Amino acid sequence: MAKNIVIVGTLDTKGPEFAYLRDRMHDLGLTTTVIDAGILGEPLDIVPDIDHAEVARFGGTTIEALQQAGTRGKAVEGMRDALQLLILDLYKKGKLDGIIGMGGAEGAVLGAACMMILPLGVPKVLISPIASGKHYFDPLIGTSDIMVIHSVVDILGLNPIACTIFDNAAAAMKGLAEHGHELAPPDPSKRYVAVTMLGNTTKAVMALKDRIEQEGYEAVIFHSNGVGGPAMEELAESGQFVGIIDYTTNEVYDPLVGGIHDAGPDRLERIGPLGLPQVILPGCIDFSVFHTGAIPDSLKGRPVYDHNPEYALVRTSHDEMIELGHIFTRKLSKTTGPMRVIVPTKGLSIPNVPDGVFWNPESDAAFLETLRTGLGAARPDIPIETQDYHINDPKLGVLVAERFLDLVNN
Numbered sequence: 001m002a003k004n005i006v007i008v009g010t011l012d013t014k015g016p017e018f019a020y021l022r023d024r025m026h027d028l029g030l031t032t033t034v035i036d037a038g039i040l041g042e043p044l045d046i047v048p049d050i051d052h053a054e055v056a057r058f059g060g061t062t063i064e065a066l067q068q069a070g071t072r073g074k075a076v077e078g079m080r081d082a083l084q085l086l087i088l089d090l091y092k093k094g095k096l097d098g099i100i101g102m103g104g105a106e107g108a109v110l111g112a113a114c115m116m117i118l119p120l121g122v123p124k125v126l127i128s129p130i131a132s133g134k135h136y137f138d139p140l141i142g143t144s145d146i147m148v149i150h151s152v153v154d155i156l157g158l159n160p161i162a163c164t165i166f167d168n169a170a171a172a173m174k175g176l177a178e179h180g181h182e183l184a185p186p187d188p189s190k191r192y193v194a195v196t197m198l199g200n201t202t203k204a205v206m207a208l209k210d211r212i213e214q215e216g217y218e219a220v221i222f223h224s225n226g227v228g229g230p231a232m233e234e235l236a237e238s239g240q241f242v243g244i245i246d247y248t249t250n251e252v253y254d255p256l257v258g259g260i261h262d263a264g265p266d267r268l269e270r271i272g273p274l275g276l277p278q279v280i281l282p283g284c285i286d287f288s289v290f291h292t293g294a295i296p297d298s299l300k301g302r303p304v305y306d307h308n309p310e311y312a313l314v315r316t317s318h319d320e321m322i323e324l325g326h327i328f329t330r331k332l333s334k335t336t337g338p339m340r341v342i343v344p345t346k347g348l349s350i351p352n353v354p355d356g357v358f359w360n361p362e363s364d365a366a367f368l369e370t371l372r373t374g375l376g377a378a379r380p381d382i383p384i385e386t387q388d389y390h391i392n393d394p395k396l397g398v399l400v401a402e403r404f405l406d407l408v409n410n
Contacts (some may be wrong), residue, residue: 003097003177004031005123006090008083008114010107011036011052015044017155020163021100022046024170030177033095037083037110039066039075050086055079058086076106080113087114091122098123098177100169102155105130109139116142120183120235123176127151127169143231147172186240191217193404194232194241196224196248199307200349201283204397205247211401217242224248224284226261233270243277245404247397250284252331253316253324258296259288260311268328272335277407279400280332280341282367283391285324286348286358287313303358305351313351318363325370333378338407340383341375342400343368346390353390 005025009018011034022032035055036048043051056063059082069075090096099118101111108128115124124146131140131150140148149169153161186192193212197205209219220241222228229251236244251263271278287305290296292312295304303315316324332339345364352358372384389396 002029002031004033004095005173005177006087006096006099007032007034008037008087008099008101008111009035010038010103010110011043011046011048012038012041013044014103014107014155015046016158017102017162017166019046020158021102021166021170024167025100025173028170028174030170030174033090035083035086037079037107039063039079052079055082055086058082058089072106076110080110083110083114084117088117091118096122098125098173100125100127100173102127102151102169104128104155107155112140112142112146115146116144118144120145121181123147123173123180125149125169125173125176127155127165129154138227141227143227143234147176183240191242192220192240193217193243193245194222194236195219195245196222196229196232196283198224198248198250198284201248201392203394204392204400207394207397208245208247208401209397211398212404215405217405219245224251224261224263225289226251226254226263229263229267233267236271236274236276241276243404243408244271245279245400246271247279247281247400248283249280249328250287250289252327253285253320254288256320256323257288257299257314259290259314261289268331269334272332272337272339275337277338277404278335278340279404279407280328280339281391281400282324282328282343282348284349285367286316286321286352286360286364288316289313303351305357313349313358315358315360316363318360318366321363321367322370325367326374328367328371329374329378332375332382335379335382340385340403340407341371342396342403343371343384343386344389344391344393344396345386346388346393348391350392 025032034048035050036043036052038052053063056066066075066078099115111126126146127149129151131148151165195205222232251261251267254261290312299314305313307313347353
């Protein structure tokens with residue numbers, strides 16, 4: 001049976017382009033369900049399988065109500081919510097083997113919102129001119145596995161450049177739908193452990209990974225860049241892991257100062273209620289991350305480390321290290337499963353070494369003391385131990401692995 005691809009788009013402005021994309025997929029042997037996400041006008045040169053009025057009704061409203069919402073933002077929000085309900089319904093009924101969308105800001109955001117709610121591994125392709133430059137990619141990807149294709153030209157007209165992009169996107173969807181697969185539930189015979197890492201902790205995590213694998217556990221590594229941590233937490237909630245080693249928790253700090261490794265307000269809280277065993281370290285909380293040349297004025301004058309030509313690291317202040325001690329206390333005290341906290345005393349990042357630009361043992365000690373006092377009062381059952389290692393020392397990685405193995409085996 002041919003795979004059915006759901007096509008989502010604002011057909012009132014991009015009907016001919018979606019018709020072309022649909023026809024290319026038909027040429028490749030795929031079937032399609034075209035959904036009109038346009039709000040203001042009627043489809044141009046294409047007849048959708050599900051029109052915008054039906055989409056609105058599925059969301060408990062009408063297209064007229066959306067058209068009269070008062071602002072473009074409210075109208076798009078209402079259409080987005082209705083589309084998500086419809087897409088989930090199609091998926092649950094087995095009528096969605098893949099999803100593709102394209103558009104500028106509005107069309108891309110609507111398409112991406114539909115894709116983000118689908119499980120990892122469901123084929124998802126998004127074409128947009130805003131998938132480039134200095135645009136933030138969070139609205140286009142979130143924590144999902146969306147394949148984003150830069151359209152190069154704007155999506156208006158069937159010129160050779162646009163058609164090449166559309167042809168290749170259709171071919172990609174053909175391959176994904178027929179040869180890809182969804183993420184399966186974990187094999188009961190396997191024991192997967194989620195671990196967070198940055199370049200500043202790679203050597204230690206590599207040693208950690210080797211050690212737990214000697215005992216039959218398999219490490220799944222997440223890049224703690226503002227997306228990796230939340231993705232790890234989502235997958236933990238879906239039952240993918242038997243335990244967590246949150247070695248690199250810098251994503252908790254960036255929201256305080258506007259850094260780009262911002263994982264949102266729930267980071268470090270979602271796994272606790274699951275009851276999974278956890279080992280927690282304050283890896284890399286001594287810096288925030290900014291694009292080079294984009295450090296805010298409020299942080300000017302602080303120690304800066306040039307991580308690479310694109311990104312700069314800015315040292316956490318003394319007061320912020322204390323604040324982080326309180327934040328860790330509040331978040332970790334909510335855990336319901338076994339936990340250990342390990343704090344290295346010879347530096348929390350690569351530039352945090354004697355004579356390094358981030359070396360400030362007094363501030364790091366202030367974090368430790370705040371955490372020890374707060375968590376000790378709130379949860380005396382959670383041990384906090386210090387280790388005379390640097391965060392990126394492979395010996396610390398092995399020690400952390402041993403602590404995790406003790407936790408899951410006792």
